[in-house]
Amino acid sequence: MSGNVILVGAGPGDPGLLTVKGREALAQAEVVVYDRLISPAILAMIPEGAEAIDVGKRAARHTVPQREINQILLRKAQEGKHVVRLKGGDPFVFGRGGEELEILAENGIDFQVIPGVTSAVAAAAYAGIPVTHRDCCSSLHVVTGHRREGTALDIQFRALVQGGGTLVFLMGVGALPEIVSGLLEAGMAPNTPAAMVERGTTPCQRRCGGTLSNLPERAAEMGISSPAVIVVGQVCAQAEKFDWFSRLPLKGRRILVTRPKERAGALSEKLRALGADVTEYPCIATVPLDPCPELEEALGRLSRYEWLAFTSPAGVEAVWRCLGRLGRDARAFGNIKLAAIGGGTAKALEGHGLSADLVPEVYDARHLGMALAGAAKARVLILRAQEGSPALTEALSGAGVSYDDIAVYRTIYQNPRWAELRRALDAGELAYVTFTSASTVKGFVSTVGADADFGKIVGLCIGEQTAGEAEKHGIPVQVAEKATVDALVALAAKACRER
Ligand code: SAH
Numbered sequence: 001m002s003g004n005v006i007l008v009g010a011g012p013g014d015p016g017l018l019t020v021k022g023r024e025a026l027a028q029a030e031v032v033v034y035d036r037l038i039s040p041a042i043l044a045m046i047p048e049g050a051e052a053i054d055v056g057k058r059a060a061r062h063t064v065p066q067r068e069i070n071q072i073l074l075r076k077a078q079e080g081k082h083v084v085r086l087k088g089g090d091p092f093v094f095g096r097g098g099e100e101l102e103i104l105a106e107n108g109i110d111f112q113v114i115p116g117v118t119s120a121v122a123a124a125a126y127a128g129i130p131v132t133h134r135d136c137c138s139s140l141h142v143v144t145g146h147r148r149e150g151t152a153l154d155i156q157f158r159a160l161v162q163g164g165g166t167l168v169f170l171m172g173v174g175a176l177p178e179i180v181s182g183l184l185e186a187g188m189a190p191n192t193p194a195a196m197v198e199r200g201t202t203p204c205q206r207r208c209g210g211t212l213s214n215l216p217e218r219a220a221e222m223g224i225s226s227p228a229v230i231v232v233g234q235v236c237a238q239a240e241k242f243d244w245f246s247r248l249p250l251k252g253r254r255i256l257v258t259r260p261k262e263r264a265g266a267l268s269e270k271l272r273a274l275g276a277d278v279t280e281y282p283c284i285a286t287v288p289l290d291p292c293p294e295l296e297e298a299l300g301r302l303s304r305y306e307w308l309a310f311t312s313p314a315g316v317e318a319v320w321r322c323l324g325r326l327g328r329d330a331r332a333f334g335n336i337k338l339a340a341i342g343g344g345t346a347k348a349l350e351g352h353g354l355s356a357d358l359v360p361e362v363y364d365a366r367h368l369g370m371a372l373a374g375a376a377k378a379r380v381l382i383l384r385a386q387e388g389s390p391a392l393t394e395a396l397s398g399a400g401v402s403y404d405d406i407a408v409y410r411t412i413y414q415n416p417r418w419a420e421l422r423r424a425l426d427a428g429e430l431a432y433v434t435f436t437s438a439s440t441v442k443g444f445v446s447t448v449g450a451d452a453d454f455g456k457i458v459g460l461c462i463g464e465q466t467a468g469e470a471e472k473h474g475i476p477v478q479v480a481e482k483a484t485v486d487a488l489v490a491l492a493a494k495a496c497r498e499r
Contacts (some may be wrong), residue, residue: 005104006084007091009116010034013202014039014126016272025114026035028039029084031076035068037088039202040267066096070103070331075269077109090118094144094170097203118142120168122231123200127207128242136234137167142150145172145179153178157186160184161425166233171224177216184419185212191496193236198228202246202250203277209239222256233390249493250335250404256421256433256461258283258440260335261311263344267434270489272433276491281421283443288318294406295322305404306357309339311392313348315384318408319353330354335439337375341368342483363483364465369395377402382387386410389438413443422448426454430454432495436462438469458495 006025009016018026023045032046033356036056039083046052053072055064064072076083090095091113091395102298105110120142120273122132131140141160147153153175160167161183173180184190188453191206199207210218212232214450246253254277257264261282268278289295299322302308310316323332330353340346342363349356358375360367369392372380379402386407415421424430425448435441441459450473459475463483470477478495480487 001111002276003004003079003083004110004112005073005077005100006082006111007097007113008084008086009090009114009118010038010042010088010372011088011117011344011431012089012119012122012200013037013039013205014122014272015039016269017122018042018045019116020382022114022116025084025112026064026086026446028082030081030333031083032070032086033083034086035088035172042086042280050433051081056456066099070100073100074107074109077104078107083259085117088119089122090116093118094146098377102216116137116458119200119227119229120170123197123205124168124195124231125233126201126205127195127483128239128244128439129195129197129231130238130242131168131231131235133235133238137263139163139333140168141165142168142170143172145169147175147282153182155179155182157182159246161186161188165498166231166235169230169232171226171229173219173224173228177218178232178319179230180212180282188232190214190244191287192232193239194230195236195239196224196228196230198224200227200229203254203272203275205245206397207239207243207246209236238356245275250278250496253496254429254431255492256281256430258434258444259436260284262284267436267485267488268369270485271492273496274489274493276492280493281417282413282475283413283447284439286312286318286409287412288314288316288321288409289386289407290321290404292318292322292408295319295383296326298383298404298406299323299326299328299332302332302334302381304379305336305341305381307337307372307382308378308498309341309368309372309382309392310345310349311341311368311382311384311388314346314409316345316348319383322408324404333343336381339375340374341365341366344485361464364391364463365389366391366395366465371401372396373401379403382406383408384430385439387439391465398465411443413448418447422452425452425456430457432460432492433457433462433475434462434492435466435470436485436488438466441466441469441473441475451486460488460492460495 008022033050033053087095183294194212194215196208232337264280337357339358346356360371382405454475459470459477467477467479480491
């Protein structure tokens with residue numbers, strides 16, 4: 001079996017700027033060799049079980065020399081592995097992608113290249129700088145400001161200035177004064193608009209605007225450091241007007257997402273789209289009860305029930321696992337009516353080709369119980385977590401509706417990386433924590449320790465029950481208008497605006 005190597009451009013920072021093709025390649029990878037500056041959200045897409053090799057380089061001091069990286073790629077491909085070489089921005093824009101391909105070509109290894117969104121264009125775009133504009137320039141030059149040790153910059157300043165195009169310098173932070181004096185000496189007007197964009201497209205992006213002559217001073221005042229692009233040209237004059245990214249409502253706000261890994265994606269993406277600095281920190285994990293004789297028995301006698309109630313997507317998935325093991329499918333549910341606690345659970349059912357007959361107006365256990373109490377004429381089967389809320393069964397008992405309440409999964413209230421979270425909380429680095437269920441609150445509290453000072457954070461809660469649990473632990477809360485991800489995101493935007 002022969003291996004191969006795919007060079008994949010990971011984009012400049014915002015994980016949403018990884019291409020669809022790049023993501024697909026990553027999903028198939030057996031070995032991923034990655035650089036520094038690759039977003040944790042992209043690294044999280046590396047399949048479980050794939051070998052991840054960090055060859056991150058630091059300016060001047062290479063942690064893994066290029067020659068060795070080339071050898072790793074070659075060796076892994078020769079072992080028959082599907083290798084993804086994940087590189088910041090675009091692999092061929094000052095990415096040394098060419099050098100890596102050379103050794104593969106020499107050795108007859110199959111390779112492909114998936115271009116990426118380069119920081120040269122994207123950092124500018126996120127700072128409101130269109131790298132070209134019909135009215136003021138007809139070319140774009142991407143230039144490296146990196147010089148080999150002990151040598152002067154190798155830049156044709158005169159040619160660049162004569163060209164009159166937009167200039168973008170990568171790896172130029174250290175050489176900024178020389179770049180500026182080179183351009184001035186070559187005749188560029190000192191008042192030419194110029195800018196630097198530090199950590200472009202990430203929640204920490206900063207833009208430093210000015211003119212060619214005052215850029216070094218301004219950059220020093222702001223303490224701009226690598227990675228940053230330097231942009232020089234009339235197009236920079238537009239930046240103030242077009243700077244959309246820094247105006248996003250959650251720009252740079254650190255928000256913790258505590259929901260389980262497999263459910264975090266949509267919430268994180270929506271928060272990131274508003275500029276938030278999202279940390280995914282699952283505080284609970286669900287584990288299907290396996291084997292689960294009670295569930296198997298109930299699935300074998302579904303005709304006894306009029307209604308089947310689900311209170312989470314995890315419950316739906318646990319039931320499907322069991323059904324699959326019994327060699328059955330959705331037809332098992334024939335005439336039974338299906339109740340889902342909320343939109344997410346209804347969607348999980350839809351994923352299996354079933355639509356919910358009942359979803360309460362307010363997505364919580366009590367309202368599900370009340371809605372079922374009104375609708376049920378015969379026995380209800382509840383399939384949910386081991387420690388499900390009593391509010392559901394109380395509502396049914398109160399209305400005289402009979403039920404069976406079967407646990408199909410259990411929840412683990414811990415994240416093994418607890419020390420990290422506790423340190424961030426104690427240091428006041430955590431401002432906003434999203435809670436999408438009472439169990440995420442329990443998981444968060446048991447992860448950081450009940451003795452922590454929760455007064456420093458704001459718990460953004462999806463609903464009243466979640467908020468009630470948070471308040472028990474002294475967490476100041478704000479509650480979404482509706483128990484949906486969109487309403488929670490809107491709440492985050494409102495909370496940040498008011499602070
Ligand atoms: N292949 C990469 C560039 C690698 S050279 C690309 O296409 O983007 C590394 C340089 O890229 C850094 O010194 C910096 O100038 C620039 N860079 C990379 N990521 C950046 C970011 N998020 N914001 C600003 N500049 C960035």
